[in-house]
Amino acid sequence: NAGVTQTPKFRVLKTGQSMTLLCAQDMNHEYMYWYRQDPGMGLRLIHYSVGEGTTAKGEVPDGYNVSRLKKQNFLLGLESAAPSQTSVYFCASSRPDRATNYGYTFGSGTRLTVV
Amino acid sequence: QQQVKQSPQSLIVQKGGIPIINCAYENTAFDYFPWYQQFPGKGPALLIAIRPDVSEKKEGRFTISFNKSAKQFSLHIMDSQPGDSATYFCAAIRSGGSNYKLTFGKGTLLTVNP
Numbered sequence: 001n002a003g004v005t006q007t008p009k010f011r012v013l014k015t016g017q018s019m020t021l022l023c024a025q026d027m028n029h030e031y032m033y034w035y036r037q038d039p040g041m042g043l044r045l046i047h048y049s050v051g052e053g054t055t056a057k058g059e060v061p062d063g064y065n066v067s068r069l070k071k072q073n074f075l076l077g078l079e080s081a082a083p084s085q086t087s088v089y090f091c092a093s094s095r096p097d098r099a100t101n102y103g104y105t106f107g108s109g110t111r112l113t114v115v
Numbered sequence: 116q117q118q119v120k121q122s123p124q125s126l127i128v129q130k131g132g133i134p135i136i137n138c139a140y141e142n143t144a145f146d147y148f149p150w151y152q153q154f155p156g157k158g159p160a161l162l163i164a165i166r167p168d169v170s171e172k173k174e175g176r177f178t179i180s181f182n183k184s185a186k187q188f189s190l191h192i193m194d195s196q197p198g199d200s201a202t203y204f205c206a207a208i209r210s211g212g213s214n215y216k217l218t219f220g221k222g223t224l225l226t227v228n229p
Binding site for chain 2: 040048092094096103104107108
C-alpha cells in the first residue's frame with residue numbers, strides 16, 4: 001500500500017521554465033490537495049479537488065494550474081517558474097469520515113528550486 | 116486572515132520535559148481539531164485529533180487539551196524524547212462543510228535535547 005506518491009522528489013528549474021508535479025494515491029480518496037511549505041509560513045493550500053474532474057483555488061493559487069483527470073492522480077503545473085516558487089510541495093489526499101479520523105495522508109514532498 | 120494561530124514558533128526542551136504547543140482558532144464552526152507531526156524530509160502525518168465535545172484526549176505520551184469557551188487547544192508531550200523532535204502543526208476543520216479543507220497553524224519546531 002503506497003499511500004500518496006509524489007514525483008519527482010527534487011527538481012531544479014531555470015526561471016521561465018515549466019514543469020508538472022505528479023501526485024498519485026491508491027486509497028480511492030475523493031479529495032486531493034496541493035500545498036507548499038516555506039520556512040515560517042506553515043502549509044499553504046495552492047489548489048484542491050473534491051473529486052475527479054473538479055479543481056478549486058486555495059490560498060495561494062497564482063502561478064499554478066492543476067488537473068484531476070483521473071481520481072487517483074492530481075497534477076500541479078508551473079507554467080513559467082519564478083524564484084518565488086522555490087519551495088517544498090506536498091500533495092495530500094483524504095476521505096472525510098470518522099473512519100479515517102478526518103485525516104489527510106501526505107506524500108513525502110517535492111523540493112523545487114527555481115534559479 | 117489566519118484562522119488558526121499557533122505558538123510558539125520554536126521550542127527547545129530537555130529529554131523528559133513536557134513541551135506544550137498552543138493553538139487558538141476564530142471560526143466557531145470548526146468542529147474537529149487534528150495535530151500533525153512532520154519529521155525532516157517527510158510529509159506531515161496525523162498524530163492525534165479531538166472534537167470539542169471532550170476536554171482532553173490522550174494517546175500514549177501525547178495529550179490534547181481543549182477549551183471550547185476560550186477557543187483554544189493545546190498539545191502536551193509527556194516524558195519527551197529526542198525522537199519527538201519534529202515540526203508540529205495544529206489544524207481545524209468544519210467536518211460538515213462541502214469542501215473539506217483543513218486550516219493549519221504555522222507550525223512549531225520542537226527540539227528535544229538528550
